[in-house]
Amino acid sequence: MKLYDTAGIDERAALGEKKRAKVFSDLKECDLVVLVVNPATQDFSPENELLEFARDHDKQVIIFYNLFSEGDRASVRTAAAGMPLSMFYKNIAIDAKDDASRIPVIDFIRENFESKNFKVDLLPNVVRDGFYILNIPMDVETPGGRYLRPQAMCEEFITRNWAFPVSYRMDLASARSHDPEVVAAERGRFDKLIAGLGKKPELVITDSQAMDVAGKWVPKDILITTFSIVMINYMSRGRLKAFVNGALSIGKLKSGDKILIVEACNHSRVGEDIGTVQIPNYLSHNFPGVIVEHNFGREFQQNSTLSQYSLIIHCGGCMISSQKLAARMRDLDALGVPYTNYGLFLSYMQGEDVMLRVVKPFSL
Numbered sequence: 459m460k461l462y463d464t465a466g467i468d469e470r471a472a473l474g475e476k477k478r479a480k481v482f483s484d485l486k487e488c489d490l491v492v493l494v495v496n497p498a499t500q501d502f503s504p505e506n507e508l509l510e511f512a513r514d515h516d517k518q519v520i521i522f523y524n525l526f527s528e529g530d531r532a533s534v535r536t537a538a539a540g541m542p543l544s545m546f547y548k549n550i551a552i553d554a555k556d557d558a559s560r561i562p563v564i565d566f567i568r569e570n571f572e573s574k575n576f577k578v579d580l581l582p583n584v585v586r587d588g589f590y591i592l593n594i595p596m597d598v599e600t601p602g603g604r605y606l607r608p609q610a611m612c613e614e615f616i617t618r619n620w621a622f623p624v625s626y627r628m629d630l631a632s633a634r635s636h637d638p639e640v641v642a643a644e645r646g647r648f649d650k651l652i653a654g655l656g657k658k659p660e661l662v663i664t665d666s667q668a669m670d671v672a673g674k675w676v677p678k679d680i681l682i683t684t685f686s687i688v689m690i691n692y693m694s695r696g697r698l699k700a701f702v703n704g705a706l707s708i709g710k711l712k713s714g715d716k717i718l719i720v721e722a723c724n725h726s727r728v729g730e731d732i733g734t735v736q737i738p739n740y741l742s743h744n745f746p747g748v749i750v751e752h753n754f755g756r757e758f759q760q761n762s763t764l765s766q767y768s769l770i771i772h773c774g775g776c777m778i779s780s781q782k783l784a785a786r787m788r789d790l791d792a793l794g795v796p797y798t799n800y801g802l803f804l805s806y807m808q809g810e811d812v813m814l815r816v817v818k819p820f821s822l
């Protein structure tokens with residue numbers, strides 16, 4: 459563990475500028491910011507500057523209100539009001555000068571700091587020499603010459619772990635055709651693939667938008683999930699359960715509720731795009747009167763506007779850092795806004811049991 463004891467950032471002299479630069483450089487490197495506040499302070503500009511910086515850089519923050527006198531306890535509420543972002547972080551009011559506070563201070567940090575320095579496997583329990591089917595329908599949005607990042611990552615991870623990725627391009631137009639013969643022919647292609655492997659595949663990973671077909675065609679004794687679910691579990695460092703919990707709010711949506719669809723990149727959106735066409739269509743069909751809004755790119759909605767939403771539906775988040783995704787989750791948790799994910803939502807639209815099936819590969 460490395461501990462930085464930072465200098466003040468409120469000095470205006472030339473040396474003060476150097477100290478400021480060092481403080482912000484340290485902030486960038488650290489995993490946890492412990493902000494010690496004197497509640498009797500009148501001007502919280504430096505504290506607010508630190509909190510904003512820490513937040514912009516997705517740092518975990520713990521706030522200690524250091525009680526220099528018993529009278530300071532009454533000022534804690536006013537101090538918190540002077541630092542609006544403090545509402546998102548755990549805090550404790552304690553006399554940190556007192557040796558007896560040492561253990562409670564350490565315990566408080568231990569209870570509230572979540573180390574991010576751990577690794578999550580992209581796919582759990584990959585079986586050596588097992589078959590893994592990647593269902594990649596490809597549509598007008600699919601770029602030529604390469605797989606999308608989640609698909610490429612799955613293929614690489616499976617191969618690296620001595621198993622066999624098998625790509626299958628499902629013809630969604632045929633699979634959804636009103637002509638039973640066309641559907642049967644496409645179904646035959648899929649069944650032939652499964653039977654031709656010679657042994658049961660370990661897992662099918664499908665494009666989320668194909669869950670209406672794949673959920674029915676993949677035999678019940680074969681595990682299935684979606685690329686979007688794989689990614690959100692990976693990017694959130696194994697916190698898929700939080701997105702599953704959010705999905706349970708889908709059934710409570712009612713007319714007038716606002717839903718925010720979030721994509722963490724700005725890919726070109728054409729044709730039957732999942733975020734702008736498919737999910738909104740499912741929502742308006744199943745929950746008439748709900749209002750759908752979008753948030754595209756690396757910047758997220760301001761906290762002041764997030765609380766208006768009844769549900770957030772997030773993409774796989776492969777284009778933002780885990781820290782950025784964690785910051786989004788932290789904000790939404792603090793505001794009590796439920797959030798789920800594309801793959802979970804599209805599976806839930808096929809039935810709650812289908813959604814519970816696609817999280818089984820993650821032992822949920």
Ligand code: SF4
Nearest residue numbers: 723773774775776777
């Ligand atoms: S950031 Fe989201 S929308 Fe963009 S490619 Fe990744 S999963 Fe898809």
